Each structure stands twice: as C-alpha cells, then as structure tokens.
Amino acid sequence: MIGKDLDKALTLLKKGKLVAIPTETVYGLAGNGYNEKAVIDIFKVKNRPFFDPLILHTDSLEKVKDIVSEIPKLALSLAKTFWPGSLTLILPKKDIIPDLVSSGLPTVAIRIPDHPLTLELLGKLDFPLAAPSANPFGYVSPTNANHVAEQLGDKIPYILDGGSCNIGLESTIIGFPENMPIVYRKGGLSIELIESLIGTVVVNSNSDSQPNAPGMLKKHYSPNVNIEIGDIDSMIKKHNNKTIGVISFHRSFDLIPKNQQFILSPKKDLHEAGKNLFSALRALDQINPDIILTEYFPEKGLGLAINDRLLRAATN
Ligand code: TXA
Ligand code: MG
Numbered sequence: 001m002i003g004k005d006l007d008k009a010l011t012l013l014k015k016g017k018l019v020a021i022p023t024e025t026v027y028g029l030a031g032n033g034y035n036e037k038a039v040i041d042i043f044k045v046k047n048r049p050f051f052d053p054l055i056l057h058t059d060s061l062e063k064v065k066d067i068v069s070e071i072p073k074l075a076l077s078l079a080k081t082f083w084p085g086s087l088t089l090i091l092p093k094k095d096i097i098p099d100l101v102s103s104g105l106p107t108v109a110i111r112i113p114d115h116p117l118t119l120e121l122l123g124k125l126d127f128p129l130a131a132p133s134a135n136p137f138g139y140v141s142p143t144n145a146n147h148v149a150e151q152l153g154d155k156i157p158y159i160l161d162g163g164s165c166n167i168g169l170e171s172t173i174i175g176f177p178e179n180m181p182i183v184y185r186k187g188g189l190s191i192e193l194i195e196s197l198i199g200t201v202v203v204n205s206n207s208d209s210q211p212n213a214p215g216m217l218k219k220h221y222s223p224n225v226n227i228e229i230g231d232i233d234s235m236i237k238k239h240n241n242k243t244i245g246v247i248s249f250h251r252s253f254d255l256i257p258k259n260q261q262f263i264l265s266p267k268k269d270l271h272e273a274g275k276n277l278f279s280a281l282r283a284l285d286q287i288n289p290d291i292i293l294t295e296y297f298p299e300k301g302l303g304l305a306i307n308d309r310l311l312r313a314a315t316n
Pocket of ligand 2: 132133
C-alpha cells in the first residue's frame with residue numbers, strides 16, 4: 001500500500017515491520033537497525049546476500065555518535081558540511097549494531113538523508129533505520145513510490161510516498177581506512193565537492209578489490225534488456241535490424257520512435273540527467289526493445305556516477 005501517513009509508517013517500524021521510505025537519492029527499504037529480525041527481513045525481501053552490508057539512516061550527529069565508536073576529523077568535517085545529503089560514511093561500529101547489518105565488518109555505513117518526510121520520521125524514532133535501496137538485489141534502484149510498488153508491493157506492508165527523488169542516484173560512499181579517505185561508490189554527491197572540502201581523495205569503486213561491497217559489483221543496477229554504450233549514431237546503424245531503445249544525454253534521434261528514446265536533459269544539466277536515469281532504464285525495460293543504446297556522459301560532476309551506473313547496467 002502506498003500513502004503519505006507518517007504515523008502509520010512509525011507504528012509499523014516500531015513493531016519491527018518494514019516500510020519503504022523516500023530519500024533524496026533513491027527509495028530505501030527500511031527496518032529497525034537494532035532489531036535483528038527486521039534486518040533479516042530486509043535481506044529476504046530484497047533477495048540480498050547476507051554478505052552485502054546495509055546503510056543505517058538517522059537524523060542527527062548526536063544519534064550517529066550512539067552508533068559509531070569514532071568519527072575521524074575528515075569524516076566529521078564531511079558530515080557537518082554535507083549532511084543531510086547524498087553522502088554515506090563508513091565508520092567503526094559500536095556493538096549495539098547487530099553484526100548482520102554490517103555483514104560482520106567492524107565498520108558500519110551511515111547517512112543522514114535529505115528528505116523532509118523521512119527526516120521527520122527519523123526524528124520520531126529512537127533507533128536508526130537500516131535501509132538498502134528498495135529494489136530486488138541487482139536491479140535498478142527505485143526513484144518513486146510506484147517503482148517500489150511494482151517490485152516489492154506485495155512483500156511489504158507500506159510504502160511512504162515522498163514523491164520523485166531529487167537526486168535519483170545512490171549516495172556517494174566514503175571510508176577512512178588508516179585515516180585515508182577512499183571513495184567506494186561514486187554517487188549523488190560529486191567528487192569535486194568532496195575534494196573542495198578535504199582535498200584529493202582516492203576513488204576505488206572497483207569490484208575486485210572490494211569483495212565486501214556488492215554495490216560495486218561489475219554487474220549491478222541492471223535492467224533485463226541488454227545495453228550498449230558508445231556513439232549512438234553508429235550503434236543505430238549497426239543494429240538497424242533490431243528494435244532499439246535509446247538513453248541519451250541531450251540529443252534526439254530521428255530514426256528511433258519517440259516513445260523509445262529517453263533524453264535525460266535537453267538542457268545538458270548532469271543533475272537533471274542523473275535524476276531521470278533510473279526511470280528511463282525502468283521504462284525501457286518495460287517496453288522491452290532488443291537493445292538499449294546509450295552514451296558516455298561527461299566525466300565530471302554527477303556524470304561520473306551516471307557512467308558508473310551505465311557501465312554496471314551494461315555488464316552481462
Ligand atoms: O543512497 C543510498 O545510499 C541508498 C538510500 C536508500 O540511502 N541506499 C543504498 O543502499 O544505495 P544499498 O544497500 O543499495 O547500497 C549500500 C552499499 C552497498 O554496496 C554495500 O556494500 C556498501 O554500501 N556498504 C555498506 N556497509 C559497508 C561497509 N561497512 N564497508 C563498505 N561498504 C559498505
Ligand atoms: Mg542498492
């Protein structure tokens with residue numbers, strides 16, 4: 001069931017039930033992060049392997065301090081500048097967090113999301129919400145309540161509707177092994193903004209060196225239709241005997257039916273493009289063409305996260 005009833009969401013969560021919640025990045029599948037049973041249910045509903053740790057969500061730095069044993073200086077400065085926002089920090093966890101949440105790791109992922117409804121909800125709870133993206137494991141993340149309903153509607157009691165996600169790409173994840181900031185997932189907060197605050201960071205979102213982080217698996221965020229990335233004009237020629245779907249940055253293509261092409265931002269705005277990406281992938285998956293053709297976005301700002309998601313979606 002979809003609705004905007006905050007009290008209903010609160011009551012369910014306090015009973016250990018799951019509720020899908022809106023955030024500015026993507027919708028999350030939320031449950032009480034202190035309650036092992038709720039956490040197990042999250043993994044089951046998503047069909048997610050238990051080795052893929054979850055993100056905890058809360059609404060204040062004070063509450064973060066209940067959950068983590070230490071906040072390195074750089075992490076604190078990032079938190080104070082970018083929270084609420086599309087940034088997840090990996091920090092040493094306190095024992096109060098069940099090992100299931102962190103898949104046995106000594107660290108836990110945490111973020112304060114920037115969505116008014118969810119901030120209000122979190123403010124009324126005395127536990128953090130564990131919430132991965134509200135999609136079946138490996139599929140494209142949901143950026144509105146209907147996306148969640150389509151895939152998980154019959155598995156959870158309530159979807160809190162907070163409209164379409166403003167950012168539309170998952171959060172940027174940063175960890176601090178040996179006090180060195182490392183970006184594990186490119187996301188809704190750009191590397192440039194992060195570096196403008198704390199200086200150069202290492203980006204290591206490579207699946208091989210991060211076996212504990214399936215968000216970084218080569219194949220992820222993936223629709224069912226095959227995707228090819230490159231020069232769209234030449235790929236249209238190459239695939240002229242097929243039905244084609246297109247996802248482009250700002251151009252339209254005369255040879256492709258209008259309803260099969262998704263122009264993410266005619267005004268060339270990477271923020272707008274990021275916001276529209278996952279709906280386009282979902283819509284084309286439903287249309288079910290033989291192939292989806294797309295292109296590399298500019299390698300700056302949110303273009304980095306967009307290219308990252310396209311590459312993983314294109315991996316067979
Ligand atoms: O924007 C987001 O981050 C959304 C919204 C709902 O907040 N959540 C989200 O969660 O994308 P999920 O579970 O789909 O992705 C979380 C990623 C996973 O790839 C996981 O491996 C990584 O975070 N992660 C969690 N805990 C970690 C840890 N202790 N060390 C390294 N990676 C971790
Ligand atoms: Mg996910």
